[in-house]
Amino acid sequence: MTEAANSDDPDGLREGEVAVAPPEKFDAQLFYIGRIRTPWRRREECPKNARESDAECIIELDPRWADGLQGLDRTSHVIVLYWMHEARRDLVLQAPHHYAEHRGTFALRSPARPNPIALSVARLLRIEGNRLSVVGIDCLDGTPLLDIKPYFASTDAVPDAVVGWHVERRR
Ligand SMILES: C[S@@+](CC[C@H](N)C(=O)[O-])C[C@H]1O[C@@H](n2cnc3c(N)ncnc32)[C@H](O)[C@@H]1O
Secondary structure, three states, X not given: OEEOOOOOOOOOOOOOOEEXXXXXXXXXXXXXXXXXXXXXXXXXXXXXXXXXXXXXXXEEEOHHHHHHHOOOOOOOEEEEEEEOOOOOOOEEEEOOOOOOOOEEHHHOOOOOOOOOEEEEEEEEEEEEOOEEEEEOOOOOOOEEEEEEEEOOHHHHOOOOOOOHHHHHHHO
16 A cells, blocks of 8 residues: 655645555456547536536547437436546545545545546437437546446435435535
8 A cells, every 4th residue: 555645746645645556457348439528628627526517518429339329319317427537546545625534435426446437417408410418527528438328217316315424514
């Protein structure tokens, strides 16, 4: 385990953050199935979560997969999974800028994680060929796309769900 000191480098470790050596081999491979086009070129410009911006973003699906969109029209919301390609992958404890204390990677929605997979539930405005217009995305322009799934409010919504540390923070 490597523990590090404060750093001014945006990709460096902050006070209290801990990085570990990743495994030597990968266990699986995946395909980028497209790219997400957004107005944001720098991480600091991005919304912190999917509800923080009303910007219309475009999901450009690789045309080879376009037939996979059949049946998705008339769907109001989609779960979008994407690969945070600029995130580091070795942190186990993190100190995000906007939170006072450090926390474990799996207690956070930070892009920095062993497999930097992000998800957003986005409103689907329209589909034109292999392009989907959506609202509710928080990533850099050009972020690789991993998957698109229909959002089922009947099974995906958990209205009484709680994240303990976040509730306490708001008291
Ligand atoms: C807190 S994460 C949340 C991501 C997703 N909504 C989730 O919950 O999994 C969003 C932040 O990740 C950062 N980010 C966006 N695109 C990125 C990319 N391609 N690589 C690394 N970091 C990225 C930006 O700072 C953005 O505000």
